[in-house]
Amino acid sequence: MPSHLNLEELVQDSRVHRRIYLEQEIFDLEMEHIFEANWVFVGHESEVAAAGDYKTVPIGTQPAIMTRDENGDIHLLMNRCMHRGSTICQEHRGNASTFRCWYHGWTYSNKGDLIGVPYADGYGASFDRRRFSLIKAARVEKYRGLVFASLNPEVAPLTDYLANARHYIDLFMELSPDGEVEARAGVHKYGYDGNWKFQMENGVDGYHPNFVHQAFFEAQGKGFGRKVMQLFTGNSEFESKDLGNGHSILDMAPRHRSAKGPVSNLLRGATSQASSDAYSSSMIRRYGEARTEEIFAASNVNLAIFPNLLIIGVQLRMTIPVSAKRTDVHLLPTTLKGVPDEINVARLRAHESFYGSAGGGAPDDVEMFNRCSDGLRVKGAEWLELSRGIERERTGGDGVVVGHITDETPQRAFYRRWKSLMCNVVAESQQPKTLRIARTI
Structure with missing residues (x-):
C-alpha cells in the first residue's frame, strides 16, 4: 500500500474524508478487500x-x-x-x-x-x-432464495455473516403465505456518475426523504403523502439500527399495532376487499395471527446487506461498482408466491410509481448522487459529517445499536465494517498475495 494512503485516518467515528469517494486507488482496494474477499x-x-x-x-x-x-x-x-x-x-x-x-x-x-x-x-x-x-x-x-457468492474460500458461513439481518430477511420472505418470493418480473436499471457508496448510504438514510422526495409525497395528497412524511420527522417513533457486520435497517414497524390494519396499509387500497381478505386469511392459516401481525407490521423496511444489497419496498436492489466515479444499479421487484394475482399486480404498480427508473423517487436520489459528486470536487472542505444521533444511540441485548430513524446510525455501521476490512490492507500489503478463487479441476 502506498505510504500516502492512510485509510484509518480517512474514516473516523463520525465523519469520512472525501477522498474515499473520488480516488480510483481506493476503489481498487475496495474491490480487492471487500468485494473479492467477502460475501x-x-x-x-x-x-x-x-x-x-x-x-x-x-x-x-x-x-x-x-x-x-x-x-x-x-x-x-x-x-x-x-x-x-x-x-x-x-x-x-x-x-x-x-x-x-x-x-x-x-x-x-x-x-x-x-x-x-x-x-x-x-x-x-x-x-x-x-x-x-x-x-x-x-x-x-x-439464504431464503437470496444467492450470495464469495471469491474467498475462507469466508465465514453465510448465516453467520447475515447474523441479525436474517430476522428481517425472514419477515420479507414471509409476506408470502408460501414463504417464498420470486424475482422474475423484470429489472429496472439506472446508473449515475458517482461512487457506489452513495447508493448504499442512501438506501438506509431516513434523514433525506422529506426533502429529496417532497414533491412526490405532496403529489400523493394530504392523506397518504403526509402520512409517509410523518415517518421521517423528528417526532417519529421509528428507528434505525446497526445490525452488525455492516448491515443496517430503517425499521418502520410500529411498537403497538392491531392485526387488522396492515393489509390495507401495505397495499394502499389498490386491491379489492376479496383479494385482501383472501391474502390475509392464507397468511393466518400459514403463520397464525400473532406472526402474521408481526410480518405485516414489519413489511415496510429499508434493509442494507453489506456491501451491495438493499431490500426496499418489494425490491432487491443490487449496487454495482464500475469505477470510483461510476455506479450501476439494478432493481429486481419481487412477487409473492401463493397470493391472488391482484396482490402482486398492486405490488409491482406501487414499485414502479416510486422506485422505477422513471418513477417519482429514483430520479430524485440519482440527482443527489450527481450533486454530491460535483460538490466533492471542492477542496478545503475535506470531510463529510456522519455524527447525527451519535450521542443518543443505545445498544440492545443482542448487540444491535439503535438510533432514531433520522439518525446516521446505518451510515456509521457501514463505515465501521468498511474500515475493519480496508484497514487490513496495511498488514496484508506486506504479504505475498494469494488467489482468492477456486478452479474446477
Whole structure:
C-alpha cells in the first residue's frame, strides 16, 4: 500500500474524508478487500429457476455468470475464456447448457467444464482439458432464495455473516403465505456518475426523504403523502439500527399495532376487499395471527446487506461498482408466491410509481448522487459529517445499536465494517498475495 494512503485516518467515528469517494486507488482496494474477499449478493434463485437458466452478474468489477445446471445446482462461473481471455457470455440472461467463446470456439458446460476445443489435435497428447475449466467462485450459498457468492474460500458461513439481518430477511420472505418470493418480473436499471457508496448510504438514510422526495409525497395528497412524511420527522417513533457486520435497517414497524390494519396499509387500497381478505386469511392459516401481525407490521423496511444489497419496498436492489466515479444499479421487484394475482399486480404498480427508473423517487436520489459528486470536487472542505444521533444511540441485548430513524446510525455501521476490512490492507500489503478463487479441476 502506498505510504500516502492512510485509510484509518480517512474514516473516523463520525465523519469520512472525501477522498474515499473520488480516488480510483481506493476503489481498487475496495474491490480487492471487500468485494473479492467477502460475501456479495449476486441474485435470487428464481432468476435461474430452470435447468440451463443463466444470468450475467459482476462480482465487484469482475464479470461472472450465475447458472443452474441439470442437477439443479447453482454455479458462479467467471465470464472469461481460459484460452485467450474473451468473455464467453454476452446476454444478460437466457437458457443454455453450454457457452461457446466466439473468438476461437472453446466451449464450456454450464458447470464450467471445458467440453469442446476445435482442432484439438493441434495441442498434442499432453493437453488436459481439466486444467482449462472456467474459474468458479470459491463459495456459493443461499439464504431464503437470496444467492450470495464469495471469491474467498475462507469466508465465514453465510448465516453467520447475515447474523441479525436474517430476522428481517425472514419477515420479507414471509409476506408470502408460501414463504417464498420470486424475482422474475423484470429489472429496472439506472446508473449515475458517482461512487457506489452513495447508493448504499442512501438506501438506509431516513434523514433525506422529506426533502429529496417532497414533491412526490405532496403529489400523493394530504392523506397518504403526509402520512409517509410523518415517518421521517423528528417526532417519529421509528428507528434505525446497526445490525452488525455492516448491515443496517430503517425499521418502520410500529411498537403497538392491531392485526387488522396492515393489509390495507401495505397495499394502499389498490386491491379489492376479496383479494385482501383472501391474502390475509392464507397468511393466518400459514403463520397464525400473532406472526402474521408481526410480518405485516414489519413489511415496510429499508434493509442494507453489506456491501451491495438493499431490500426496499418489494425490491432487491443490487449496487454495482464500475469505477470510483461510476455506479450501476439494478432493481429486481419481487412477487409473492401463493397470493391472488391482484396482490402482486398492486405490488409491482406501487414499485414502479416510486422506485422505477422513471418513477417519482429514483430520479430524485440519482440527482443527489450527481450533486454530491460535483460538490466533492471542492477542496478545503475535506470531510463529510456522519455524527447525527451519535450521542443518543443505545445498544440492545443482542448487540444491535439503535438510533432514531433520522439518525446516521446505518451510515456509521457501514463505515465501521468498511474500515475493519480496508484497514487490513496495511498488514496484508506486506504479504505475498494469494488467489482468492477456486478452479474446477
